[in-house]
Amino acid sequence: MKQGTAKPLERFTVLDLTRVRSGPAAVRQFADWGARVIKIEDPGIRADDKPGGPTQVADYQNTHRNKQSIALNLKHPKGKALFLELVKQADVVVENYRPNVKHKLGIDYESLRQVNPRLVYASVSGFGQDGPYSLRPGLDQIAQGLSGMMSVTGEPGRGPMRAGIPVADLTAGLFCAIGILIALLEREQSGQGQWVHTSLLQAQLWMMDFQAMRWLMNKEVPAQSGNDHPTSSPTGVFPTRDGYMNIAAMGNDIFARLCKVLDRNDLISDERFLTVPLRAKFRADLNQAIAERTRLKTTEEWIDLMNEAGVPCGPILSMDQTFENPQVRHLGMASTLNHPKLGDIQIMGPAVNFSRSQRGELKPAPEHGEHTESVFAELGLSKEELAALRAEGVI
Missing domain, CATH: 3.40.50.10540 (Crotonobetainyl-coa:carnitine coa-transferase; domain 1)
Structure with a gap:
């Protein structure tokens, strides 16, 4: 080279x-x-x-x-x-x-x-x-x-x-x-x-970025959405047995994978959650159903299961934990x-x-x-x- x-x-x-x-x-x-x-x-x-x-x-x-x-x-x-x-x-x-x-x-x-x-x-x-x-x-x-x-x-x-x-x-x-x-x-x-x-x-x-474009193109004034994604669901913070984790199940395919990991296949065919706009509309109901399942296992257990299934997810770390994370250490950011x-x-x-x-x-x-x-x-x-x-x- x-x-x-x-x-x-x-x-x-x-x-x-x-x-x-x-x-x-x-x-x-x-x-x-x-x-x-x-x-x-x-x-x-x-x-x-x-x-x-x-x-x-x-x-x-x-x-x-x-x-x-x-x-x-x-x-x-x-x-x-x-x-x-x-x-x-x-x-x-x-x-x-x-x-x-x-x-x-x-x-x-x-x-x-x-x-x-x-x-x-x-x-x-x-x-x-x-x-x-x-x-x-x-x-x-x-x-x-x-x-x-x-x-x-x-x-x-x-x-x-x-x-x-x-x-x-x-x-x-x-x-x-x-x-x-x-x-x-x-x-x-x-x-x-x-x-x-x-x-x-x-x-x-x-x-x-896209929040500004919601106004510029559609004259829509974006509001606060906390840890939830402004327009996509389920994407947000969910409780686990020992803390919290992020899950980002955008799109129908990834949502279906998430439901299977959670052993909630019934959510896939639920009329409230059939499409991305519907899942955003009924976000509170969907988040509650997901949280009921994520509370049953630890963050690490869910991350292993979801990564294996191809569902984007991750832990929520404090600064000391971040720099001990194996990927952060590998990247050499410190x-x-x-x-x-x-x-x-x-x-x-x-x-x-x-x-x-x-x-x-x-x-x-x-x-x-x-x-x-x-x-x-x-x-x-x-x-x-x-x-x-x-x-x-x-x-």
Whole structure:
């Protein structure tokens, strides 16, 4: 087999102006696959970027691994001048300020393209780069509410419910990364960079997918359905002798298999359950009949029986159980890296595999400004010049 490069993106340099989660989620895709990522931070540490307790330390290591860090004051003329020197040699700049901040700093796309026409400039915002909400502060839960996500999440009658993860932040980061990669591919033909931008609201709306289409095409307002699938039945959570399990018996064939496993063949010919729409209409009756049977055996017993019969099903695991699951262990989603202070720690690995290319060794998240001197030394600055800049508060 032909050997691939260990770092497929190592030819790219990314300047990282992001913080919190959405922007770093985009940049992480490049850091993981070998791009040189330089995280640019204020000489004074921002409170929301500074690791505090154990949870923040763990999150910081996962979010900012494989990066270099420099401390640079972009509000100082000399700091901005140094930044422009870095831009000349960069392929990508990523930022997730509020839309007007980059213009105030003079580091918006139109300004930077004068320095480097090949630059791909990427922005993630809460609601978009323009429009009536563009200057509002935008956070994950706000986007979840505005997109309709919280109106379809949770049990009927219990009020709106957020997702258990920052889904808007993470998907906005992924869409940003996809946009950057598209722009880099297009640059190979045009020789020109461009501005790529997305928002938490756009990403979350895209994630609404078929729920959004129920409104767009049919003018149907989706409602909460709890653990049940919104339109298909039986698909949901069912009690077992020792807990709960998921069953997804979509379509007539799989429904028939489920009934046979449950020893309830009578349900197949029951007039209430003959078709997919009927099973959705009489969901409560069907769920009750299934639950009466699933309570008789353990989760593991039912999973063995249903998998043998070809009925999609699975356990509902806590986080510790998830990482002990044999398939999760096989996929290698928990990756180990060596931290100089913490020793060997585990972080999340990438969720994509290649037949040849590999990501290379994982490196710990950098200390604040850890690479300031080495990065600027590459630009030709002497130790004396760096000391003078540090005294002026530039770095």
